[in-house]
Amino acid sequence: MALQDYEKSMNYCIRCSHCKWIPFNKIKTKRFSANCPAISRYNFHSYSGGGRVAIAQSLFLGRSEMTDEIRETIYRCQLCGSCQVACHLIGEICEPLEIARELRIKCVEDGELLPEHMLMIDGMRKEDNPFGEPKARRGDWAEGLSLKNINTDKADVIFHAGCRFSYDADLRSIVRGAATLLLKAGVNVGIAGKEEACCGGRAFDVGYRGQMENYADDIISRIKAAGATKLVTPCADCYSAFMQFYPMIRKELDIEILHTTEYFARLIKEGKLKPRGGSSLRVTYHDPCHLGRLGEPYIPWNGTWKKVWGQLNIPDPPKQVRRGTGGVYEPPREILRSIPGIEFVEMERIREYSWCCGAGGGVREAYEDFSEWTALERIAEAKAVGADALVTTCGWCERNFKDALGKRNDDFKVYDITELLMGV
Amino acid sequence: MNDEAYKMFESVLGPDNVSRDPGLLDAYTYQWLGEMIGEPNRFGPFRPACVTLPSTTEEVQAIVRVCNRHGLKFKAHSTGWGLYANPGEEGVVMLDLRRMNRLIEINEKDMYAVVEPYVIWAQLQAEAMCRGLNCVTIGAGSCTSALANCTSLMGTANNNVSMGYNERNVLGVEWVLPDGEIVRLGSPGSGAGWISGDGPGPSLRGIMRGTFGALGGLGVFTKCAVRLYQWGGPAELPSENIVSMDERLLEYPENARLFVPYFESRVMMEEALARIGESEVAYSTGLLERGLLTLGLGVDNLNSAEMRESLLPTIPKNFFTCLLVGNSARELEYQTRVMNQILEQTAGRRFEMMEQEGFRDIITLFLVKGGSVPAKAVFSPTGSFNPLLCGFFGTRRTLVKGMDDAEEIKRKYIESGLLADDMAEGGWSPLIMDHGHMEYFEHETLFDPHVPESTLALIMLTIETNQSLADKKLMIPFASQVKVARAQGLSVHDSIAAHMNCDYRTWQRQFKQAFDPNDAADSCNYITPKPKA
Missing domain, CATH: 3.30.43.10 (Uridine Diphospho-n-acetylenolpyruvylglucosamine Reductase, domain 2)
Known part of the structure; x- marks a missing residue:
């Protein structure tokens, strides 16, 4: 796809500003009614989903040219997709999220790059991870766990740790805990260890489509060789790449893809996993964008729009309307409700209309203050419902929340759901 | 620059x-x-x-x-x-x-809120409802500015029947005039709080807003107080699912009841509406004609196309929705008895399919909050719409004339295939304002902005409809005319005034000159200080 493929879509924004709010019937307070970090922080309409559509069409039609200000606008966005969820409650042709992503691909093609993103891509090219950490140490997290090596052994389940969990020492207990829980449940699980590579989702998000295509090919060949039936990942980013991005670029993983929360919830139902629980704790749950709305399976479409009933536009063949409703929302909640001692309360912005943690879309790398501001907004929401801790299921979210809190010497607790399952 | x-x-x-x-x-x-x-x-x-x-x-x-x-x-x-x-x-x-997005105050005792321009109706309503209060959220949607609607641009609402038109719900106002002077209208003008729009302090609501508003042509409004009303329903209306047709209330409010009556003729429907207004029992009334309902409310456009095919024939032509909300079970029973009596007197029958779970929940949310339903209905099918008769306020008996006229003219444009085929039954409306002394109707017309011929058909239809209204000495709907006037490069009031009994532009221009001596406020939707050549 390219910007010209969205020529029709770009003409169907109605400039209504639904893209700036959570669904109206879900608003409980003014304080937590916004859905888009970018417009909330930078205020010019150009920062909203609709504004990005206008920028894209303006560039496409040659009405304006790329400037520093427009490049900043394009990249100051987590691509969290909340704009598109809201937009698709009232329409289906305009696709603000896909258009925002195409703007970045255009930027990369035109050499309009951000140095921070180039550094990340350089790390991927050299070491297969966005941090530039040594590839040889990617599997260190699993030391001593007796996990199978899928490069040499067969396993029913491939456990894909992802870059964040593989290299972030603070999060190591989570990824080790997740693997341990699977082993305890009797799952025949293996890892690729140092041969595991990045999913490429972060590269795609900042406009480097080709980089992700390479990683998709790598993973597809590894899955075929392993003969596994399931690919399980604790990383919401990787999950989203597998479920959404790969089908988007027509790369299909011929395997059941599960986030650890989905698999844990299944194992709990089957009685194979028993939540331990710990001290009593009132927690709230942060739906990661990449597990929720961006974890919705993507169904490729290559059709046309035709007219019925005069000017009614209908897709031929039928086309998925992406509203995030097919994301992973219940399994994490089922798990939380199953853990002894946990009192679970909801925040105001949840599920499809969850507020972003701030880490995505290359924002954490290039605009640290914006990323942090976004995280603090979410933490304020968690505190507002009286939670003792914020629980999430994404390493990137957790890292971003912890960094934002750490800078303020705030000891508000952030946990991965795996930690609670293990018994904090 | x-x-x-x-x-x-x-x-x-x-x-x-x-x-x-x-x-x-x-x-x-x-x-x-x-x-x-x-x-x-x-x-x-x-x-x-x-x-x-x-x-x-x-x-x-x-x-x-x-x-x-x-x-x-x-x-x-x-x-x-x-x-x-x-x-x-x-x-x-x-x-x-x-x-400027601050919700400065909600005064529960005196029942008003003070807002800045970027407070939207959905925010104000959520904050009001949890305090046992409510406000008039307009049909344009929950996403619109409360202040802009109150000070600058008309907008009607399903709940106008119980809470009135927002022209009258605006209280104190802070206004930056086109020359930069700050004026505070009503009680804020004398430092007496925000509770009144007419004093002690200057009362200029007629100039500031009138029925339609100056649409930015008279400066900038920076704060206003909005009247809030008693709300007998729950503090929240929790629901599951986000897509309108799938959205379900977790619990139907115990003091609410939905009526969906239908009638043999529009005249009988109008009579029932008038009686409902006079009896003061309704919280919210709404028209969503079957053409618009089926084309606009599907889960997606494919679903809408199916609904247009299979559901439409099962829906009666002359129906409307009416929500009762009592402050107690006893009051709700009273309202119900009154409604039943009115239906008996006007030969109205109840369209049960829409009173049952499913449609009931969607319509109730629509009638209380608006939510995404109005925008979904008019934008999703074709990508754009413009209402015919937008701004058609009338006295008793003009409603049916306007409805019949719009339907008749629209039908031939639909036959051209350039507009969405709603069978010329695309009306949305609160139908009655206040307690029935005024009627309101607009006819949503769906066209495709990506098809120039479709846009042109919309413009021609609007012009023809407005001319027909003028010929019949009915009101020219301002908000429909303002857009076609701009499409034609005309000043909206220049295109309307000729059909009125007096040339009100003389006064309007004097106001413009007095308030905007340097002609600094863009008046493209209002009036120029001097007649255009």
């Missing part, structure tokens, strides 16, 4: 809150119905000179004064939806009031 003026904007607002980048400005040029006045896309013909983001009344005042000093025109918008928000000529300075 003038560099000196731009630097002054930067010094007032900080460089992060002003821009003249062409690409960024195009985000302020792209607009719903831009296709009516410019190229066959949504960019209107006029890109602003720059965009400013003031955060206080003083900053607004400073921008306005700079504009006056440098001979620049300015135009302010709140949420900025619709052609009214865009500049009417080259070189206009935009004030995007997004940063």
Whole structure:
């Protein structure tokens, strides 16, 4: 796809500003009614989903040219997709999220790059991870766990740790805990260890489509060789790449893809996993964008729009309307409700209309203050419902929340759901 | 634009809150119905000179004064939806009031809220409901500015029947006049709080707002008080699912009841509505004619196409929805008895399918909150719409005339295939205002902005409908006419006044000249200080 493929879509924004709010019937307070970090922080309409559509069409039609200000606008966005969820409650042709992503691909093609993103891509090219950490140490997290090596052994389940969990020492207990829980449940699980590579989702998000295509090919060949039936990942980013991005670029993983929360919830139902629980704790749950709305399976479409009933536009063949409703929302909640001692309360912005943690879309790398501001907004929401801790299921979210809190010497607790399952 | 003026904007607002980048400005040029006045896309013909983001009344005042000093025109918008928000000529300075988003006060005792321009109806309503209060959320949607609707632009609502029209619900107002002077209307003008729009202090509501509003042609409104009303329903209406047709209330409010009556004729329907208004039992009334309902409310357009095919024939033609909300079970029973009696007297029957779970929940949410349903219904099918008869306020018996007239004229345009085929039954309306002394109707017309012939058909239909109303000595609907007037390069009031009993433009121009001596406020949707050549 390219910007010209969205020529029709770009003409169907109605400039209504639904893209700036959570669904109206879900608003409980003014304080937590916004859905888009970018417009909330930078205020010019150009920062909203609709504004990005206008920028894209303006560039496409040659009405304006790329400037520093427009490049900043394009990249100051987590691509969290909340704009598109809201937009698709009232329409289906305009696709603000896909258009925002195409703007970045255009930027990369035109050499309009951000140095921070180039550094990340350089790390991927050299070491297969966005941090530039040594590839040889990617599997260190699993030391001593007796996990199978899928490069040499067969396993029913491939456990894909992802870059964040593989290299972030603070999060190591989570990824080790997740693997341990699977082993305890009797799952025949293996890892690729140092041969595991990045999913490429972060590269795609900042406009480097080709980089992700390479990683998709790598993973597809590894899955075929392993003969596994399931690919399980604790990383919401990787999950989203597998479920959404790969089908988007027509790369299909011929395997059941599960986030650890989905698999844990299944194992709990089957009685194979028993939540331990710990001290009593009132927690709230942060739906990661990449597990929720961006974890919705993507169904490729290559059709046309035709007219019925005069000017009614209908897709031929039928086309998925992406509203995030097919994301992973219940399994994490089922798990939380199953853990002894946990009192679970909801925040105001949840599920499809969850507020972003701030880490995505290359924002954490290039605009640290914006990323942090976004995280603090979410933490304020968690505190507002009286939670003792914020629980999430994404390493990137957790890292971003912890960094934002750490800078303020705030000891508000952030946990991965795996930690609670293990018994904090 | 003038560099000196731009630097002054930067010094007032900080460089992060002003821009003249062409690409960024195009985000302020792209607009719903831009296709009516410019190229066959949504960019209107006029890109602003720059965009400013003031955060206080003083900053607004400073921008306005700079504009006056440098001979620049300015135009302010709140949420900025619709052609009214865009500049009417080259070189206009935009004030995007997004940063003025404070809900300053909710006075529970005296039942009003004080808001800045970027507080939307959905926010105000959520905060009001949890305090046992409610407000008039207009049909344009929950996403629109409460202040803009109250001070600057008409908008009707399903719950006008119980809470009145917002022209009368605006209380105290803070107003930056086109020359930069700050005026506080009503009680704020004498430092007596926000509770009254008419004093002690200057009372200029008629000039400020009237029935339709000056649409930015008389300066910038920076704060206003909005009247709130008693709400007998629950503090929240929790629901599951986000897609309108799938949305379900977790619990139906115990003091609410939905009636969906239908009638043999529009005349009988109008009679029932009048009696409902007079009896003061309804919380909310709404028309969603079957053509619009089926085309607009499917889960997606494919589903809508199916509903248009299979559901429409099962829906009676002359029906409306009416929500009762009692403050107690006893009051709800009283309201129900009255409703039943009215239906008996007017031979109304109940359309049970829409009173049952499913439709009941969607319609109840729609009648209380609006939510996404109004925009979904009119935009999703074809990508754009424009209402015929938008602004058709009438006295008793004019409703049916307007409805019949619009339907008849529209039918032949539908036969051309250039508009969505709603069988010329695309009406949305609260139907009655206040307690029934006034009627209101608009006929949503769905066209495809990507098909120039479709846009042209919409324009021609609107012109023909308005001419027909004029010929019958009925009211010319201002908000429909303002867009076709702009498409034709005309001043809206110049195109309406000829059909009125007096040339009100004489007075209107004098107000404009008095309040805007330098002609600084963009009047493209209002009136120019002198007649156009």
